[in-house]
Amino acid sequence: MEWPTITLADVLEARRRISPHLRPTPLFSYGGLDELLGTEVWVKHENHQPVGAFKVRGGINLVSQLGKDERRRGLIAASTGNHGQSVAYAARLFGVDSRICVPEGANPIKLEAMRMLGAELVVHGKDFDAAREHAEELAGEHGYRYVNSGNEPLLIAGVGTGTLELLEDRPDVEAIVVPVGGGSGAAGACIVAKAVRPEIQVIGVQAEAAPAAFRSWQARELLEDETATHAEGLATRVPFELPQRILWEHLDDFVLVGEDEIRSATRLLIEHTRNLVEPAGAAPLAAALKLRERLRGTRVALVMSGGNISPAQLAALYS
Numbered sequence: 252m253e254w255p256t257i258t259l260a261d262v263l264e265a266r267r268r269i270s271p272h273l274r275p276t277p278l279f280s281y282g283g284l285d286e287l288l289g290t291e292v293w294v295k296h297e298n299h300q301p302v303g304a305f306k307v308r309g310g311i312n313l314v315s316q317l318g319k320d321e322r323r324r325g326l327i328a329a330s331t332g333n334h335g336q337s338v339a340y341a342a343r344l345f346g347v348d349s350r351i352c353v354p355e356g357a358n359p360i361k362l363e364a365m366r367m368l369g370a371e372l373v374v375h376g377k378d379f380d381a382a383r384e385h386a387e388e389l390a391g392e393h394g395y396r397y398v399n400s401g402n403e404p405l406l407i408a409g410v411g412t413g414t415l416e417l418l419e420d421r422p423d424v425e426a427i428v429v430p431v432g433g434g435s436g437a438a439g440a441c442i443v444a445k446a447v448r449p450e451i452q453v454i455g456v457q458a459e460a461a462p463a464a465f466r467s468w469q470a471r472e473l474l475e476d477e478t479a480t481h482a483e484g485l486a487t488r489v490p491f492e493l494p495q496r497i498l499w500e501h502l503d504d505f506v507l508v509g510e511d512e513i514r515s516a517t518r519l520l521i522e523h524t525r526n527l528v529e530p531a532g533a534a535p536l537a538a539a540l541k542l543r544e545r546l547r548g549t550r551v552a553l554v555m556s557g558g559n560i561s562p563a564q565l566a567a568l569y570s
Contacts, residue, residue: 254493257404259446262411262439265312269409272311272344276300276413278420278552283523284536288543291550293424295417298526298558302336302364304484305413305436305556306400310337312409313398314345322347327395329353329383331483332361333557334400334433339370350395352386354378358483358529360561378478380488401433401491411439417552418447426452426546428535429554431464431505432485434494436556441501452549455498455505456538458485458513468498468505481564482513484531484557508537516540518568520555529560 277296284292297305314326325348328338335351342349350371353362357374366372375385383400390397400406413436418424427444429437437455444451457465458480466474467490478486498505508516513530516537520528535553539546 252492254496255404257407257442257497259443261404261408262415262443265308265405265408266412266415268315269308269311269412273300273308275416278417279524281523287519288539288551289547292539293421293550293552294524295413295552295554296526297413297554297556298528298532302333302340303557303559304333304336305410305554306333306337306406307340308412309403309406309409309435310341311344313403313405314338314341314347316405317345317347317396321396324394324396325349326398327352327386327390328398328400329379329386330400331379331486332358332365332559333484335365335370336361336368338398339365339368343369352382352389354382358559358561361559364559378488379483379486380478383489399491401435402493404493407435407438407442407494407497409439410436411443413554414440414443418443421550421552423550424451424552425550426454427552427554428454428456428538430485430531430534430556431455431457432487432531433491434464434498436554437502438494438497440554441497445501452503453501454538454542455502456508456534457505458482458534459507459509461486461488462507463487464490464495465505465507467495468502471499480513481510482530482534484529485534506538506541508534508541512537512541514568517560526555527558527560527565528555529557530564532556532558
């Protein structure tokens with residue numbers, strides 16, 4: 252399929268659309284993280300979004316552009332939580348019906364948040380991709396407007412506004428580390444960073460236990476893999492073509508981190524930033540710790556993509 256080119260102009264237009272509805276999120280530094288990494292570290296707090304995660308930027312940008320017929324038909328999406336919250340939040344904002352297909356055992360905090368935002372929940376399958384396949388089937392049967400969590404240019408342009416804010420706050424940042432599940436966040440970061448200052452390093456991170464996006468980036472082709480990670484925001488079994496093509500062109504490096512490394516990074520971020528962070532949002536710190544020697548002396552930004560950690564996940568960190 253021929254995908255449209257997403258540019259900085261698209262991200263700037265997305266910011267114009269979402270700015271009446273979302274405030275910029277903070278970019279803070281913490282001495283403890285500087286000491287851990289031996290360099291200057293900044294944390295982009297997307298956990299401060301109204302749904303606790305970065306994806307709401309893309310949801311508002313996309314739903315604001317739907318035509319009358321698409322709004323009448325209603326929306327359907329598949330999600331482990333944050334994309335679903337984004338779609339549900341934007342749908343409520345613009346008066347559109349939404350339904351979200353979720354896998355069995357999904358994060359209960361995220362499920363309740365979607366329900367409270369007015370979305371109808373459809374539980375189906377053992378993982379995100381089984382829920383995604385079901386959402387696609389329901390869209391075909393009922394005519395819903397299916398909102399893919401990766402192959403949507405308006406979503407990628409929308410989430411790119413976070414990197415735009417980051418670089419306006421700290422134009423001297425030299426490396427941005429961003430978690431990768433479907434890849435929309437990393438794709439948006441690449442589009443903005445490479446347009447603003449091409450020498451900025453954009454580094455992706457995914458779980459060793461769910462490496463489909465990483466392996467696809469390495470091979471420059473779409474490859475499926477397992478999803479055995481506890482970090483549901485990184486658990487994509489089937490990669491998405493549009494963000495992958497952007498990553499193939501622009502992503503500087505990609506790192507895999509283990510489950511224990513993610514848990515350790517989650518604890519460290521909670522303790523040093525006094526913010527709740529979900530495992531996927533802690534993955535950038537896990538990657539930065541792995542790359543500590545390479546990043547030493549480099550001004551680094553970590554994208555804390557979300558804070559929707561469940562009580563069970565939180566308790567397990569300290570058990």
